[in-house]
Amino acid sequence: MRTQVAIIGGGPSGLLLSQLLHEKGIDTVVLERRTRDYVLGRIRAGILEAGFVNLMKEAGVAARMEAESFTHDGTIIAYGEEQFGINFKSLTDESVVVYGQTEVTRDLYDARDAAGGVVLHECSGVTPHDLDTDKPFVTFLHDGKVVRLDCDYVAGCDGFHGPSRQAIPLTVRREYEKTYPFGWLGILSETPPVNDELIYSSSDRGFALCSMRNDNLSRYYIQCSLSDSPDDWSDDMFWDELMRRIPSAAAESLVTGASIEKSIAPLRSFVTEPMRWGRLFLCGDAAHIVPPTGAKGLNTAASDVHYLYHALTAFYDGGDTEGIDRYSEKALSRIWKTERFSWWMTNLLHRFPEQTEFDLRIQRAEIEFLRSSEAAQRALAENYVGLPY
Numbered sequence: 001m002r003t004q005v006a007i008i009g010g011g012p013s014g015l016l017l018s019q020l021l022h023e024k025g026i027d028t029v030v031l032e033r034r035t036r037d038y039v040l041g042r043i044r045a046g047i048l049e050a051g052f053v054n055l056m057k058e059a060g061v062a063a064r065m066e067a068e069s070f071t072h073d074g075t076i077i078a079y080g081e082e083q084f085g086i087n088f089k090s091l092t093d094e095s096v097v098v099y100g101q102t103e104v105t106r107d108l109y110d111a112r113d114a115a116g117g118v119v120l121h122e123c124s125g126v127t128p129h130d131l132d133t134d135k136p137f138v139t140f141l142h143d144g145k146v147v148r149l150d151c152d153y154v155a156g157c158d159g160f161h162g163p164s165r166q167a168i169p170l171t172v173r174r175e176y177e178k179t180y181p182f183g184w185l186g187i188l189s190e191t192p193p194v195n196d197e198l199i200y201s202s203s204d205r206g207f208a209l210c211s212m213r214n215d216n217l218s219r220y221y222i223q224c225s226l227s228d229s230p231d232d233w234s235d236d237m238f239w240d241e242l243m244r245r246i247p248s249a250a251a252e253s254l255v256t257g258a259s260i261e262k263s264i265a266p267l268r269s270f271v272t273e274p275m276r277w278g279r280l281f282l283c284g285d286a287a288h289i290v291p292p293t294g295a296k297g298l299n300t301a302a303s304d305v306h307y308l309y310h311a312l313t314a315f316y317d318g319g320d321t322e323g324i325d326r327y328s329e330k331a332l333s334r335i336w337k338t339e340r341f342s343w344w345m346t347n348l349l350h351r352f353p354e355q356t357e358f359d360l361r362i363q364r365a366e367i368e369f370l371r372s373s374e375a376a377q378r379a380l381a382e383n384y385v386g387l388p389y
């Protein structure tokens with residue numbers, strides 16, 4: 001089997017890259033470990049930057065998103081009983097879009113199917129080889145057979161636990177990591193959202209977030225202990241705790257209901273350098289992770305896809321290798337800024353176990369400064385809507 005670009009991982013990064021390259025006449029094969037239903041069952045991101053939306057348009061897959069998504073011009077920051085809005089639109093002239101990662105992934109699968117794209121599911125033992133030569137290949141087991149896929153390049157879009165990052169030798173690879181002493185317990189419920197904008201809430205009991213997917217589908221999160229399991233939290237316990245962590249006006253109007261999904265995600269900041277080694281490119285969660293507080297994981301994956309897609313297009317168009325040579329540097333420059341923002345927003349709004357009274361006063365002062373300073377709000381807004389590519 002042969003293709004131009006072998007893509008390991010059929011999550012949003014792999015599928016978006018595949019679809020964008022297809023639009024430019026470049027052939028790809030996507031190798032995914034899981035079934036399609038499993039990939040579509042993962043409830044993850046909900047907020048898309050304008051840059052992501054533009055890539056979906058460029059990939060020719062924006063029709064349903066344009067019809068069904070919601071534009072958000074701002075967000076609410078709450079602390080105790082206090083709250084204030086940050087208007088992205090007036091501060092930056094940009095907005096964000098509410099459209100779930102599940103829907104993005106579904107649209108991309110549909111587009112790959114319609115174009116006859118090859119996306120192989122339930123591939124096991126996927127292993128890239130000879131990445132530092134000009135004849136790389138990938139081997140894997142599919143339908144009980146060992147398959148060899150020859151290619152020009154390999155895109156490692158296989159998430160945090162995939163094999164691509166490990167293929168970069170330890171003599172070359174550097175990893176930077178910060179873990180946080182808590183997780184997020186999230187639920188999805190078929191109830192109307194408590195507010196028309198997201199509420200990021202800092203409280204004495206810990207952080208809470210009120211988000212949504214549509215008029216009758218809400219997504220809520222609370223900061224939880226890393227030792228908690230979703231089974232420890234009945235729906236009633238979750239709603240009670242959420243209500244204690246948001247201003248009472250919001251708590252009183254909260255519509256509760258049965259959860260249709262409940263999961264815990266640990267919070268982590270992580271970056272691998274470099275993001276290219278020989279003919280391998282890392283893309284998305286395979287190379288970096290942010291805590292979800294700034295809604296940036298999927299969006300940084302999209303900026304990698306942007307740089308990589310332009311690099312590969314320039315190469316296949318006329319042999320220009322500048323984009324390929326500078327991929328890692330360009331992608332990492334934007335990623336580190338986004339890592340900083342996600343880390344900052346996490347520190348601003350969460351309770352940390354070892355925080356002293358002094359730390360708490362400083363945290364409170366920082367939130368109040370944000371409330372009073374247009375410059376501080378603009379800095380948040382500029383990052384939240386997405387830094388330029």
Ligand code: RFL
Nearest residue numbers: 009011013033044045046158159284285295296297298299
């Ligand atoms: P993914 O989505 O992990 O996809 C990687 C794919 O690779 C497959 N794979 C393999 N395939 C073949 N062989 C192997 N050996 C393989 N190993 C793995 C996997 O099965 C999978 O299908 O990475 P990708 O494509 O880079 O996309 C990244 C995003 O999924 C991620 O950054 C976001 O979901 C993060 N995130 C958020 N991002 C945002 O931009 N906005 C948000 O509001 C937001 N909220 C969130 C989030 C992530 C969360 N969790 C659970 C981690 C909220 C949560 C709770």
Ligand code: PHB
Nearest residue numbers: 046211219292293294295
């Ligand atoms: C979500 O809706 O899942 C979501 C929204 C904003 C975040 C994180 C997650 O910061």
